[in-house]
Amino acid sequence: MGTIKEKIRCGWAGTDPLYTKYHDEEWGRPSHDDQHLFEMLNLEGAQAGLSWYTVLVKRENYRKAFDNWDARKIARYDDKKVAQLLDNPGIIRNRLKVLGAIANAKAFQAVQKEFGSFDKYIWQFVGGKPIVNHYATMSEVPPKTAVSDAMSKDLKKRGFKFIGSTICYAYMQATGMVNDHVLSCWTRR
Numbered sequence: 001m002g003t004i005k006e007k008i009r010c011g012w013a014g015t016d017p018l019y020t021k022y023h024d025e026e027w028g029r030p031s032h033d034d035q036h037l038f039e040m041l042n043l044e045g046a047q048a049g050l051s052w053y054t055v056l057v058k059r060e061n062y063r064k065a066f067d068n069w070d071a072r073k074i075a076r077y078d079d080k081k082v083a084q085l086l087d088n089p090g091i092i093r094n095r096l097k098v099l100g101a102i103a104n105a106k107a108f109q110a111v112q113k114e115f116g117s118f119d120k121y122i123w124q125f126v127g128g129k130p131i132v133n134h135y136a137t138m139s140e141v142p143p144k145t146a147v148s149d150a151m152s153k154d155l156k157k158r159g160f161k162f163i164g165s166t167i168c169y170a171y172m173q174a175t176g177m178v179n180d181h182v183l184s185c186w187t188r189r
Helices: 015-023 034-046 052-057 058-065 081-084 093-117 118-126 148-155 164-172
Strands: none
Touching: 015 052, 015 164, 034 118, 034 164, 052 058, 058 148, 081 093, 093 118, 118 148, 148 164
């Protein structure tokens, strides 16, 4: 297969081992696991206004701090737990984002109850299969689409937080709902 340096990747992946591992093993690969889908929704929201790398280096800290993204536990967080999270240097200590994760846990459970799974709900926006784009360069990739607009609008209506259209499009990329790996990227094969 070759080494990290021999493989051609999407430009953003660079040569940083954390980025290349995420790019090679996760980004753009379809996920149908509710817990992973919930984690990524919250991490994409945590990234708002920051770089994805900032979130990626804190990902394991987030898993520990947020009970491995167990929505049932997170939905029951109280003021004491919020204070602990805001005092945790291993995560992004933004009160609105922490409270957003709690609101998201409640909304996530409601969606699971209504649809049987979050997977069934979220993948309906792309007709149940990934949208595969054919971009030569990352500069061609849009920051949002009509699909991410619709997803954002519906998530907001259901009480989710930090889920604007641009965040939703990044979420779609992260969970493989859309494949934006450039044409020359080795992962397209």
